[in-house]
Amino acid sequence: GKERGTGLGVLITKEFITRHGGEMHIKTAPGEGTVFTLVFPDASTD
Structure with missing residues (x-):
């Protein structure tokens, strides 16, 4: 079946990546x- 969530994981991931x-x-x-x-x-540009 389809799982539904709060979307909090996507928000946290986007913030971390940004x-x-x-x-x-x-x-x-x-x-x-x-x-x-x-x-x-x-990573080699650091």
């Missing part, structure tokens, strides 16, 4: 699913 210079993109297709894309900065 604070570390990354990006989070979410694309939802009704009836098909959701794609999460997480983009992190290159």
Whole structure:
């Protein structure tokens, strides 16, 4: 069945990624699913 949550995990994840210079993109297709894309900065540039 479908699990429903509060979305708090998504909020926390987005905040964590943003604070570390990354990006989070979410694309939802009704009836098909959701794609999460997480983009992190290159660690070798530090």
